[in-house]
Amino acid sequence: MAAAPDAVTPGIARPRWHPLEIAFWIIPIPAFFAFPDRRLLLSQIFVYGLFALSLDLVLGYAGILSLGHAAFFGTGAYTAALLAHHGWTEPLTGLIASGAVSAAFGLLVSLLVVPGSDLGRLMVTLGVGLLMYELANQASSITGGVDGLTDLPIGALFGKIPFGLDGRAACVYSFAMLALVFVLARRLVHSPFGLALRGIRENVRRMPAIGVNVNQRLRVVFAIAAGIAGIAGAALTQTTQLCGIDSLGFQRSAELLIMLVFGGAGRLYGALVGATVFIVAQDALAGISPDYWQFWLGAVLVVLVLIARGGLLGAMDLLGRRVKRRR
């Protein structure tokens, strides 16, 4: 794992917003108006950005390798779907409930995941992911099995704004979720708790010596991340009014990992950049052939590991430092 990009300084507890960050958050506004027919895609980018952000907390900050993060995305997605299916159609409370269910599930899973080694964690998360997929697949009377749940009755936002086909409400809704969670996550990683996480990632043996309860910190961040993934899943269900079994699949977990690593793990913005590039590329290339897409996805991963660790933002960092040195 690359070292954290920002050094540990005393002022880190209240980090200022860099002008570049503010600029970054303004980009979606012109995009919203410039591509009125692509708003559903834009909404997807926000959802997957949120999902990747959740993995970044677990993998990028705490250093827990998870191969089954879709289990939490799917838990949120199915909770929101089942709530709506059984009459609780109000979206905001549905979203919060889904996040809470997913976080509780994450806390349970963390009891199994946290004590293990890298290999053990990888296997347990993989196993939990497959287990959830199989559960949704077999309990078809509740979950709709392979077909998932479709035509879900999702209520209007605040009782007034319905999720229409044009994706306008969906877009604003998922963007608001992303922005809100991002601010909280940013606060979290710059807090003493976040610093402890990075300390654990860098040297797990030393942290107990300065009085950090390592497993407790990891359990908490795992549960928080699971809750965020659940919110992302619920937002996807609500904005598309359907919930498919692929939201729990291994493919989803693997793609998520690719998004995060491609953007750059351990820096929050990497998750958002990676998700954006991934979704846009998938949308642009899906027309060609799915095999073609999967082949290049694999090729990108291999190249990324061999020559470009740190992802897009890592490469930009490196470039920026070189330019500075030349001056």
Added chain:
Amino acid sequence: MRTLIGVLFDGVAYGSLLFLISLGLSVTMGLMNFVNLAHGAFAMMGGFLCVALMRRFGVSFGLTLPLVFVAIGAAGALLEVALYRRLYRASALDQVLFTIGLTFMVGAAATWIWGPSQQPIELPPALHHQITVLGVDLGTYRLFLIGFVVVLTAALALAITRTRIGAQLRAAVDNPQAAAGVGINVGLLFTVTFAVGAGLSGLGGALAIDVLGLDPTFALKYLVYFLLVVVVGGPGSIRGSLVAALLLGVADVAGKYYVPEVGGFIIYASMVVLLVLFPHGLHGRRT
């Protein structure tokens, strides 16, 4: 009682296959500490190679097996020297990403060449029969499978316990630094072992076509079974892998036969439970 024996028999045949394919993975994980999620891709390549040899060049099934072993072993050696070697010291995350990438590429290439459908295989007529032993119908192919794996395992066990290279291998698994210190060429040993493991996996893939089927999703679909064998058996422990593979094979066949509605649920649930209870494997050593 008859069905019980039938289920046991099928389970053991299935477990033998799992063992054959997973053996290389166990050694890679134990010896090189490398999380190779692309190991199933070697088995898949072996399967496709076998099908291609039989269909395009009319090679007989029996003759494809040594050819597949050599070809996939060579491919493994090439990959080890060119790529894997660079990542032995990398983090588990890098290894996972790299090998998932490889698996995606192999899967996509297989879809591109052979199409997404299941590949049929025509076994020689002698392996097509059912014979009745004590009133139980046993398929000759599965009998052949079990016999094949028993012989191969015995040969491997002899090679590991009695030969010089086997002793070097055991030394390197226990302590690579000390092994290198007494003059063992650990790098070469890694390459040879990796190649043999890949070749065995390819062989397993070819033998598995009639039992597990073969399509471009094979590598991902069965990956978790191979990983499970290794992790439950304890990475690097061949005896552990054998026990784990047989247990897993019997459990999976029995589960699918007696409680089909639960499907793969039992396997995944027992996987999580076993991992939590035995984090170092049934035969594992603490590292």
